[in-house]
Amino acid sequence: MRTRVEETRKLSDSNFNDLRTLLNVVPGQIDYILDQFTHPKEKAFDDLDNINSLVGDGIYEHLKPKVLPVLKDIKDLAKDMKANRDTLVQVNTVLTDVKHSSAYLRTSLRDVKTSMEQTLTDPQCSFPAVAPTCNSIRKSLSVLDDSANFDHLPSLDGHITQLDGLLQTDLSSLVQKANESLSNIPEEVQNQTRDFITEFKKTLNSIQSDVKNISTKIPIQKTLSSFVRYINNSEDYILHYLPTMEECDSYRWLVCLVVCCLLTLILTFYLLGLLCGTLGYDQNATPTRRGCVSNTGGLLLMVGAGFSFFFSWMAMTTVVLTFVAGGNMEKLVCEPYRNKKLFQVLDTPYLLNEDWKYYLSGLVLNKPDVNLTFEQVYSDCKENKGLYATLKLDHIYNVSEQLNITKHTGDINSNLENMNIRIEDIELLDKTGMKTLMDLRSSGIDDIDYAAYLNATERSPTRVNLISFANDIQRKANQLPSGRLKTSLKSHADTLINIHQNQVIPLQNSMSTMNKQMKTLHYRTSGLKVRVSTTIFFLNSTQDFLTSQLSKIVVEESKQFGSKIISYFEWYLQWVEMTITQQFAACKPAATAVDSAVNVFLCSYIVDPLNLFWFGMGKATMLLLPAVIFAVKLAKYFRRMYSEDVYEDDPVNKVQSKPRVQTVPGVQTVPMVQTVPMKNMRHANSRARAEQGTQTI
CATH class of the missing domain: 1.20.140 (Butyryl-CoA Dehydrogenase, subunit A; domain 3)
Structure with a gap:
């Protein structure tokens, strides 16, 4: 998670550069599309000359x-x-x-x-x-x-x-x-x-001049400037809060590291206790004569159990907080984003703005009644369609109408049909x-x-x-x-x-x-x-x-010739429409930026590691309870006892021997019960204390 957060600056710079590149090439693409009028005009000139x-x-x-x-x-x-x-x-x-x-x-x-x-x-x-x-x-x-x-x-x-x-x-x-x-x-x-050819060539040259001037009539600069402003503001916002986010992430990293270290410390005590207890265990040794290694293993297990009681509340608190944050983000944001239900919520009429039916069309086109939805825009951009068709900019400026050849020439087809050719009988x-x-x-x-x-x-x-x-x-x-x-x-x-x-x-x-x-x-x-x-x-x-x-x-031949001339410009119009709808300002960088912000940064960089963290922490916390139980149970077999109770059961006479007191050097004398080694032996410290009326130290 920390590594991903450190890559956020690079990811944001890449996406903002892609968006700026997209906006910068739009004017050039418009000029390129309009300049392609030269091709049908030149073909028409060749046909007129022939x-x-x-x-x-x-x-x-x-x-x-x-x-x-x-x-x-x-x-x-x-x-x-x-x-x-x-x-x-x-x-x-x-x-x-x-x-x-x-x-x-x-x-x-x-x-x-x-x-x-x-x-x-x-x-x-x-x-x-x-x-x-x-x-x-x-x-x-x-x-x-x-x-x-x-x-x-x-x-x-x-x-x-x-x-x-x-x-x-x-x-x-x-x-x-x-x-x-x-x-x-x-x-x-x-x-x-x-004479007709000369005049018609002048008309086509005039049309080309009008077509080139269309780029000055398209309000592209105004639209692009607003988008650039949004991009700049977003980038400034990210750059402003990115250091704060990185600093907070450092604190988050320290807290998670401490919690993980505590769990690791508890696990370390348990592992060392198991290692020492297992290596030092001697089944022939009495509880008071157990070795130092075995006793150390038992003490380490008890220390691990003690740490579990002292620090488990911190692990549980961390699990609860990260679960609430990561689980809700996954279910409320990431999963709806992947199945596009989030867009359906955003596209609910009058949700984001009670005065607008469609929020996106009101924001982009200033026409909230136009059916322009987040889901449709995202899907079109994902397929790398043109921005003009995706945002339905034809409601602002219809390029096809401006490029209508008959509108500029006064019906070229009619002029060609009236071409005066008379062949004498x-x-x-x-x-x-x-x-x-x-x-x-x-x-x-x-x-x-x-x-x-x-x-x-x-x-x-x-x-x-x-x-x-x-x-x-x-x-x-x-x-x-x-x-x-x-x-x-x-x-x-x-x-x-x-x-x-x-x-x-x-x-x-x-x-x-x-x-x-x-x-x-x-x-x-x-x-x-x-x-x-x-x-x-x-x-x-x-x-x-x-x-x-x-x-x-x-x-008839004159009509066919005129139809052939017209077909060049009809082909040009069809190409313009196809280019504008499919290739002009292909908006895949916008969909990529949204995916980077939500699916990559939020979900992949933060939510997925966060969910993995709380899930792992939760499993570790749940395993603390059986670990404490096993540690306490095992410690009784590994630790050295100050006194021991021994009971001898005679399977023949059923007679209990008198207890005797065994003195351990350097230790206060306590009464111990020792039985003759038999097939069945068991320790009963509590029972011995009741019978002797002494206190076990």
Whole structure:
């Protein structure tokens, strides 16, 4: 207890320093909270500087899924239209060449056929040996003719001319212009909001100045000065009476020390008496012949018993006084403080002040009707909550209302919603481009008789393979005898081979090229009317969408942008409220100071040791009574007697021997009764005195 009391000064200094630190950091915490307004303002500035991407790109992203597919279809149509025109020109050129080559081949084959017929009129063919060969060759001349006729295929000049007219309208340029109109939306938004952004930044800077000035309006200095005054007065009071308390504690310590020393002295006599009596005890020695050590032990026990009678009243008085003080303090203060029933008593309405319902709210807020209780404040401070929320200082000054953004700006949200952004109607395709699409739909390119062209180009240019036919002529000519007929037939065979190489093969290549080109053209123009009609339908639908929904999309994106700006300041307000209620001026040092004063200093430092002291003293005092009884009883066996009474009981004769007097040197003669040592012996000093009529010394 003395050690704890000596630590009181250090404990009080630590708690008062914590409380002063708490009060000193409050203004800095307020300035820190208000300075955090810079963060939402800077984020708002960044968004305003990037409004072209945040709003403009948002508008573009809304329009892109609707507009870009249509523009792509138009661009693909323009690309296919140009490719179709080029393909038609190539097919038409090849068609002209094929017709010319086919006619030339027909003429060549007719000439060869005529020449061979004349050759077969040779008189040699009338010979029996030659006639079969000539007849066979003559019969085979019927297949020597062309099989492909391209004269019935019409020219494609009309379609080419029609496409040339459509291609005068550059649909790709029109599509590119529409794409540029969409891509320029972010830049257009930036240009239209430049003045608004400048004014809005000025407004936010003005709001920041107003927010910083809030700290000068908060009556924090007045409130803090009152708390500092309470702390200083409490510290002065403690420092003033602490020396007195330490001096009184010294007296208390001396009194307790004396009482403990007396009890220790009694215990010492008892222990020494037991030690000496036990060590010096001789069971064969008579009471008058007991040794000095045993006699000293008995005397020490009697001295301990005597001291017990003389000083027990001091121990009992000390126990009663400390019990009354420590027990009542434990039951009336410490235990109710730990289970918070003490706070419930203090929070009883009109108890501490009959004019105030709640004493603490009347003391702190000067509003006794506010439900501010000791228990609630202690619990909140124990959880290290903010002093602003714990003491309900919003009844004095509502920081949230002062930090209301709409109150300072005249409703920022309304200003942002009225942000003037107008995007002109985007024309995807002008009237000329629309007319071109409609003309393309009715151009009839997909109505070309592709089957006729494909059938004509898929045939062989000749009815028979000229190489095989020429080889057959040569084989048959070799069977003829030498002469003019044989030579002429071989010459005609060589001519056919030459026609195949110089006319048939180039014609076949041209027909193959034409066939591939017609297939490609047929693939691209297949369903052209449906495709163009679908494109025109979606083009009109998308244009109607832009006309009716573009302004709504702009307004929606503007609202989202405004909501994002507002969310920064709403987040700031939420953070301010959370910080003020949970972190601002965390009052755990106050709860710690109360715990230090009551639970630590009063209960742990004083009451608990005091209760331990009186409980120990009480047990020691209670044990004095059995200690006296045992000491007196034991002293009779340890002390040396001046006389002894001996009785001899004869178990046979039942005869009592005559008493005899034993003289002890240096001691007055007293009659003693001595019995013959028997099995049962007992001392009876009082009985001996009655029988002898003598006084025992």
